[in-house]
Amino acid sequence: MVDALRTSGRICSGPVEQAFRAVPRHAFLPGTPIEAAYADEALTVQRRAGVATSSASQPSMMAIMLEQLDLRPGHRVLEIGAGTGYNAALMAHVVGAAGSVTAVDIDAELVSSAAAHLAAAGMAGVELICADGALGHPPRAPYDRIVLTVCSVDVRPEWVAQLAEGGRLLLPLAVLGSQLSVALDLGADGILRSGSVRGCSFIRLRGIGAGSDATVRPVDGLLIAVPESRGGVDPHAVAAALAAPGPARRLPVSLGASDVWDGFGLWLALTEPGTVRLLAHDDHPFSARMFAPGPAGGVTVALVVDAGLAVVLRGDGTGDGTGDGTVDAEVQAFGPGGATAAELVLAAARRWVDGGSPSSAELEVAVVPRGHPVPWPGAARVDKEHSTVQLRPGSR
Numbered sequence: 001m002v003d004a005l006r007t008s009g010r011i012c013s014g015p016v017e018q019a020f021r022a023v024p025r026h027a028f029l030p031g032t033p034i035e036a037a038y039a040d041e042a043l044t045v046q047r048r049a050g051v052a053t054s055s056a057s058q059p060s061m062m063a064i065m066l067e068q069l070d071l072r073p074g075h076r077v078l079e080i081g082a083g084t085g086y087n088a089a090l091m092a093h094v095v096g097a098a099g100s101v102t103a104v105d106i107d108a109e110l111v112s113s114a115a116a117h118l119a120a121a122g123m124a125g126v127e128l129i130c131a132d133g134a135l136g137h138p139p140r141a142p143y144d145r146i147v148l149t150v151c152s153v154d155v156r157p158e159w160v161a162q163l164a165e166g167g168r169l170l171l172p173l174a175v176l177g178s179q180l181s182v183a184l185d186l187g188a189d190g191i192l193r194s195g196s197v198r199g200c201s202f203i204r205l206r207g208i209g210a211g212s213d214a215t216v217r218p219v220d221g222l223l224i225a226v227p228e229s230r231g232g233v234d235p236h237a238v239a240a241a242l243a244a245p246g247p248a249r250r251l252p253v254s255l256g257a258s259d260v261w262d263g264f265g266l267w268l269a270l271t272e273p274g275t276v277r278l279l280a281h282d283d284h285p286f287s288a289r290m291f292a293p294g295p296a297g298g299v300t301v302a303l304v305v306d307a308g309l310a311v312v313l314r315g316d317g318t319g320d321g322t323g324d325g326t327v328d329a330e331v332q333a334f335g336p337g338g339a340t341a342a343e344l345v346l347a348a349a350r351r352w353v354d355g356g357s358p359s360s361a362e363l364e365v366a367v368v369p370r371g372h373p374v375p376w377p378g379a380a381r382v383d384k385e386h387s388t389v390q391l392r393p394g395s396r
């Protein structure tokens with residue numbers, strides 16, 4: 001596993017590699033076959049009411065985030081989302097005896113199993129706390145690094161307040177239907193600015209920071225995820241539009257799974273306010289033409305306008321669309337307003353291609369407390385409850 005993470009470039013620094021080599025992942029996944037424990041896949045470790053509430057994250061994503069975190073020996077670290085305890089153990093290895101790792105999980109069962117895993121792995125140096133990480137963990141603050149391994153819709157003031165001067169906050173942040181793993185450095189001016197951004201896909205925060213992304217189910221098997229700071233979507237209007245399919249037009253670019261999540265999908269969301277993600281269950285006709293295996297079977301991006309919508313779909317006969325490659329894509333209009341929506345999607349796709357088909361990794365992100373002046377007038381902004389997030393094209 002570590003050799004593969006090295007070869008793929010996910011691990012690129014010595015301390016992260018040494019931590020992965022030293023900490024046995026299987027000790028954190030008792031009962032899991034050894035091949036599965038070392039496969040590059042996320043493993044669900046807890047479900048509540050059929051919904052995954054905890055998982056051992058995908059090793060390549062963990063490596064990406066540990067590289068983004070840039071831990072040093074002696075660092076004081078807070079992890080929100082202790083889960084199995086594996087990531088906390090990796091971090092404890094990097095910060096060493098001079099540093100400390102405090103790992104918080106909202107779920108008491110998980111905290112006690114994480115303690116057992118750490119003991120089984122012979123790992124010291126991790127303090128486990130059962131609490132709602134939305135509040136951070138003030139008794140051990142300030143922290144050089146605060147890392148969430150669970151997705152948040154907002155950057156909470158508690159986390160910023162508990163960062164040491166020059167500290168870094170790394171979190172999977174939900175932005176307009178995408179999830180971005182953003183490493184944010186706290187400046188002397190109180191502004192958090194990203195050093196690196198990557199696409200990611202994490203379980204959502206439970207508890208007081210859970211947020212309330214709206215979902216709408218216009219017809220059986222189809223779910224519309226309406227991102228924050230967007231008006232509602234009328235399920236009856238969408239259902240009526242879906243019953244009136246219009247023409248499909250070829251997009252000027254082929255798309256892959258990551259493009260609909262955080263490449264073209266995010267671009268469209270930043271430029272067209274009616275952008276939503278569609279999730280289809282296997283029994284819905286769209287599912288065969290979606291791009292990525294999403295939580296509900298498949299996902300794509302769509303634009304909802306008055307009296308219609310335009311849905312980006314894989315072209316016919318383009319395989320299963322779940323691999324790393326890209327496939328021909330088209331935009332299909334539905335309802336009387338669908339043609340206008342499709343035209344807007346096509347125009348956005350042309351601009352995305354002209355802009356070099358950027359992905360989230362080419363973005364710069366800044367976060368300020370809600371109501372404070374933003375650093376980049378004119379750049380895209382998303383207002384959250386506690387913060388304003390700005391996004392602009394960065395350097396490649």
Ligand SMILES: C[S@@+](CC[C@H](N)C(=O)[O-])C[C@H]1O[C@@H](n2cnc3c(N)ncnc32)[C@H](O)[C@@H]1O
Pocket residue numbers: 053054055056057080081082083084085086087088104105106107110131132133134149150202203204205206207208209
């Ligand atoms: C993807 S798992 C974390 C994986 C973990 N870092 C590991 O190495 O196994 C996300 C975790 O976040 C926890 N979580 C969710 N909401 C939380 C909250 N408000 N405070 C603390 N932990 C939370 C979940 O219980 C879950 O265990």
